[in-house]
Amino acid sequence: NAGVTQTPKFRVLKTGQSMTLLCAQDMNHEYMYWYRQDPGMGLRLIHYSVGEGTTAKGEVPDGYNVSRLKKQNFLLGLESAAPSQTSVYFCASSYPGLNTEAFFGQGTRLTVV
């Protein structure tokens, strides 16, 4: 049982380049999330999705786009990467309902130079 899988695990980008981070979950969860983790900042919500074809903005959405074309996948895109987007990105998923556990992927470490 793979749970939540993120690809790639590491990436170095040049400023202005674009890339897509892929998140896949095999637990049939309705909800999916993208967070970024920065030193001393904890995790902050970028975007989330409550079902196939839906997306919503979180706390820090600027500079990112997302898509949820299939229930099991949630893509995070950077159209024009900036050094401020250097971070560790975590995808998570959960069942609907209050107070449900979120399951996290292993993270993608992105460096923008």
Place this chain on the structure above:
Amino acid sequence: AQSVTQLDSQVPVFEEAPVELRCNYSSSVSVYLFWYVQYPNQGLQLLLKYLSGSTLVKGINGFEAEFNKSQTSFHLRKPSVHISDTAEYFCAVEDSGYSTLTFGKGTMLLVSP
């Protein structure tokens, strides 16, 4: 919006000593609280969560937390720590009907022999 404050960025402790990691949250009518642990270079794993009812919540690996509504706190405790408990611990509050989380900045627990 909800907010979470973790008062200590680092907590050094000797093996087999007790530990308390502090967490305070902003007041709300209903509150759902979580503690997650992140081992080095890994994703987040749920330690425990507060649903309702009993204010003392037991989690995995011998951890427990006490919900205190009057002090808006949800401190994490363990009576005797092990080297393997060395990790970063995040307190989080659910802040929407879609299980999105607001995290504290994290507390690094450093257990030494």
